[in-house]
Every structure is written in C-alpha cells, then in structure tokens.
Amino acid sequence: MDTYIPTTSDLANGLAGDQAVISRAEAVRPAVEAASNEIEEKRRLPPALLDRLHEAELFRLLLPRSSRGIETDPVTFFHVIETIARGDASTAWCLSQAGGCAMSAAYLDLPVAQSIFGDDPRAVLAWGPGPRVKAIECEGGYKVTGVWAFASGGRHATWLGAHCPIYQADGAPRLDSSGVQQERTMLVRTEDVQWTDIWNTVGLRGTASDQFALTDFFVRTDHSITRDFEKECREPGPLYRMGAGTCYQVGFAGVACGIARGALDSFVDVARNKVPRGMKSPIRDNAVVQAGLAQAEVGLRSARAYVLQSMAGIWKDLSAGATISVEQRVTVRMAATHAIHKAKDAVDFAYNAAGATAIFENHPLERRFRDIHTVTQQLQGRLSHFETVGAWMMGVDADLTFV
Numbered sequence: 075m076d077t078y079i080p081t082t083s084d085l086a087n088g089l090a091g092d093q094a095v096i097s098r099a100e101a102v103r104p105a106v107e108a109a110s111n112e113i114e115e116k117r118r119l120p121p122a123l124l125d126r127l128h129e130a131e132l133f134r135l136l137l138p139r140s141s142r143g144i145e146t147d148p149v150t151f152f153h154v155i156e157t158i159a160r161g162d163a164s165t166a167w168c169l170s171q172a173g174g175c176a177m178s179a180a181y182l183d184l185p186v187a188q189s190i191f192g193d194d195p196r197a198v199l200a201w202g203p204g205p206r207v208k209a210i211e212c213e214g215g216y217k218v219t220g221v222w223a224f225a226s227g228g229r230h231a232t233w234l235g236a237h238c239p240i241y242q243a244d245g246a247p248r249l250d251s252s253g254v255q256q257e258r259t260m261l262v263r264t265e266d267v268q269w270t271d272i273w274n275t276v277g278l279r280g281t282a283s284d285q286f287a288l289t290d291f292f293v294r295t296d297h298s299i300t301r302d303f304e305k306e307c308r309e310p311g312p313l314y315r316m317g318a319g320t321c322y323q324v325g326f327a328g329v330a331c332g333i334a335r336g337a338l339d340s341f342v343d344v345a346r347n348k349v350p351r352g353m354k355s356p357i358r359d360n361a362v363v364q365a366g367l368a369q370a371e372v373g374l375r376s377a378r379a380y381v382l383q384s385m386a387g388i389w390k391d392l393s394a395g396a397t398i399s400v401e402q403r404v405t406v407r408m409a410a411t412h413a414i415h416k417a418k419d420a421v422d423f424a425y426n427a428a429g430a431t432a433i434f435e436n437h438p439l440e441r442r443f444r445d446i447h448t449v450t451q452q453l454q455g456r457l458s459h460f461e462t463v464g465a466w467m468m469g470v471d472a473d474l475t476f477v
Contacts, residue, residue: 088386089379091150098130099157106161111436113164113280117273123165124230128196132158132169136321137176138309140184141191145313148321148385152328156378159332160339163445164280166332168227170325171281174318175199175235178261180309181299190233190261200228201235201259202283209238209260211248215294216240218260221287223272229282234267236260236288258300260293277441277448312392319476320403323410324385326454331378333446334417338370340438341424344431363427370420377416381409400474404466407477411459414449421446 109123119127127133135151137143146154151173159166176199179187191197207220222236240248240256247255267286273279300306307314313321345357345367357363388402425432425443432439449455453476465472 088149088390089382091153092146095135095144095146095150096153096157099132099154102126102130102132103157103161106158106165109165110162110441113162114436114441117279118282119165119168119227119230119280127165127169131195133172133196133198134176134191135169136173136313136318137191138179138187138311138314140309141179141187142195143176143179143191145311147313147389148316148324149382149389151321152324152382152385155325155328156332156335159329160336162280163329163333163442163449164278166329167278167281167326167449168230170322170329171200171226172198172231173325174322175201177314177318177321178235178259178299178301180314181301181306182261182308183296184308186296194232196232198227198231199233199235199261200225200231201237202226202228202285204237207236207238208241209236209258209293209298210241210245211243212292215292216258216260216298218262218288218291218293221285223285224283225286226281226283228264228284228286229269231264233261234264234286236262236286236293258298261297261299262288262291262293266291275448277444277446312389315397316388316392317398317403320398320406323406323454324381326449326452327381327410327413330414330417330446330449330455331374331381333442333449334374334420337421337424337439337442337446338367338374340442341367341428344428344439348428348431350429357427357429366423366427370423373416374420377409377413381406381413384409400466400477403474403477404463407459408463410454411456414455415457418446418450418455 105123105126109120112120131144132154134143135146135154137145139145155166155170158169178199179191202222202224204220204222209216209218218236218238220236220238225234228234237257237259240258242248250256267288270285272285273283301318345363347356349356384405388398392398421442425439428439434440462472462477
C-alpha cells in the first residue's frame with residue numbers, strides 16, 4: 075500500500091506523530107530496502123546504510139534533547155520503526171533497541187551523558203542479558219565480570235550496557251532497604267569487550283545480536299545506572315516518566331507491523347500475476363484468498379490502531395504531568411503483544427497463500443516469514459504476557475516484571 079498519510083482524525087487524536095521526524099524514515103526507507111540482501115548475507119548493517127541512519131538521526135529518537143537527541147513521542151517512534159521495518163526488519167529492530175538504550179542518558183550525570191552521547195553524533199548504546207555476571211564494589215566504581223548475549227546492534231555500537239547484580243568487596247550481595255539485591259547497568263566502550271559470534275539464526279540475522287564478555291573490568295560509578303525513574307532519573311520529561319520498557323514494547327510492535335505491512339503488499343503483487351500450476355486464473359481470482367487477504371488486513375490494521383490509540387491516550391496524560399500507571403503499562407503490554415501476533419498471522423497468511431513462490435531464499439515473503447517468527451520468539455512476543463495481563467485484570471497476584 076502507499077505511504078501512510080495521516081487523516082484529520084489522526085491529527086486530532088494524536089495518532090499521526092511528528093511528520094517531520096517520520097518523513098526522515100520515509101526518505102531513508104528505499105536505502106534500507108536496497109541494502110536488505112547485503113544485511114541478510116553479511117549479518118550486519120553495512121557502513122553506507124549506517125551513514126544514512128546517522129545522518130537522519132534515527133538512532134537518537136528517544137535520546138534527551140539535553141544530549142542533542144530528538145526526544146520524540148512514542149507514537150512517532152512507532153511510525154518510524156514501522157516504516158523502516160517495511161524495508162528491512164533487522165534495521166528496524168536495531169533502531170528500536172538503540173532507541174530504548176539511549177534513554178539511559180536520562181539517568182547519567184549531564185557531563186557523562188554529554189561525553190557518551192552529546193559529543194558523538196554517531197553514539198549508539200546496545201545491551202543484552204547475562205545470567206552469570208557480577209559487579210564487585212571497589213574504590214571509585216566496580217570490577218565487572220561476566221558474559222552477556224542478545225546485544226542487538228552491538229557490532230555497530232559505540233557503548234555497551236552490562237547489567238549486573240552488585241556485590242560488596244567481601245563478596246556479600248549489596249542489598250537495598252527492602253532486602254533485595256541491588257542491580258545496576260554498567261556502561262563500557264565497545265572496544266573494551268571480547269566478542270563471540272553466536273548470531274546464526276532463523277531471522278533478524280542483520281541485528282548481529284552477539285555475545286560479549288568482560289573480566290574484572292573497572293567501571294566508574296558515574297558510568298552505571300539503575301534505570302529506575304524514581305531513584306536516579308535526571309530528565310523530567312514525559313518520555314522518561316513513561317520508561318524504556320514501554321518504549322521497547324511500542325517499538326517492537328512497530329517492527330512486527332512493518333514486517334506484516336511489507337508482506338501483505340508483496341503478496342498482492344504475487345497474487346496479481348501468479349497462476350498456480352493446474353489452474354487457469356491468477357491467485358487474485360480465488361475467493362478464499364480474497365477473503366483471507368481482507369481478514370489479514372483487518373486484523374493487522376485493528377491491532378496497529380489499538381497500539382496507537384492506547385499510546386496516544388497515555389501520552390496525553392504523561393504530557394499533562396502524570397507518571398505512567400500500572401494499568402497503563404498493562405494496556406501497552408497487551409496491545410503490543412497482540413499487535414505482534416496479529417502481524418504474525420498476516421505474514422503467515424501471505425506466505426501460505428503465495429505457495430511455492432515464497433519458499434525461495436531472499437524472496438520478500440520468505441525473509442519476512444523468518445523475521446516475524448523470530449520476533450515472536452523474543453521477549454516482547456511472549457504469549458505468557460497475556461497470562462500476566464489476565465491475572466492482573468482479575469486481581470490475581472501477577473509478576474509485572476515485563477509489563
């Protein structure tokens with residue numbers, strides 16, 4: 075379908091986003107699409123494309139203005155990520171991940187944030203989880219040891235985040251006032267880690283979400299953060315009162331919707347011209363396919379609208395001075411997970427209805443099928459999120475860690 079043009083209703087209801095920022099993504103999208111084969115083959119974003127993304131400042135969407143970022147709203151963020159995902163899912167995933175990571179600048183002392191982000195127009199922070207890691211307190215900071223994986227975009231990042239439980243110098247866990255072990259994210263330069271190439275995956279191959287390691291590495295205290303708004307956030311804006319977790323949910327829903335939009339558009343091109351073996355007319359004349367396409371389109375559009383409408387309403391409250399509530403976080407989690415799976419349903423329809431055409435390597439449908447099924451396997455696509463939401467709705471104790 076053609077590029078999205080906001081309606082008067084979209085503008086009035088806050089669903090359209092910042093068109094000046096979104097237009098940057100639209101301008102870059104042809105270059106993203108042109109690079110998609112190289113991204114898939116080399117499992118990296120190529121230098122020329124990175125140049126274009128940096129020129130458009132798309133790695134700085136959620137970075138505070140005080141650190142020379144755009145500090146845009148989450149509705150605009152969704153539109154940008156969705157637009158890029160129509161061209162290449164891995165690129166969009168890297169931008170979404172980097173956007174959430176860049177919000178770390180809001181938790182750093184301003185001079186440190188300036189040295190990491192403000193003074194370097196090509197600054198990118200990436201991070202990933204690590205199950206066997208630790209940070210031991212020492213004079214002036216921490217000694218950090220461990221292995222972290224799933225560091226999406228880490229190969230083109232300038233800084234990496236290593237999330238760690240904190241231990242005292244004698245090896246005892248450092249506990250907070252509630253008796254819970256403290257945790258912090260340590261920021262280290264990319265050149266200071268040891269990389270291991272582990273990212274041979276079904277889809278999202280270009281994210282290069284590899285593994286990195288540190289051994290007894292010193293990190294200054296002021297290069298660590300809690301990512302807890304109430305404790306350390308320096309920026310008062312609504313974006314940072316909302317939190318990075320919600321931005322990740324919105325962004326990765328945008329990745330899924332962009333993949334699905336590209337898949338349905340590609341399928342229509344196939345259906346108009348392909349005459350299946352043994353048939354006399356093209357796929358487009360098949361009534362079952364026609365109905366299936368309409369249902370896939372409705373499913374995608376309605377799920378996408380739910381994300382945008384929910385986020386626009388929440389953003390209005392945040393812009394008026396509120397801090398995001400548990401109910402609002404639950405709503406975004408529900409909407410984002412639903413969008414990811416409705417996008418998967420749309421891609422599955424397109425892939426199946428296209429027949430053998432879609433099975434060949436580097437066909438747009440084959441790649442989008444692999445990419446969307448990789449998205450659903452990631453944290454943001456877990457079906458168990460619906461269990462959490464349902465439990466919360468009925469007043470049952472629920473683990474809201476990922477809400």
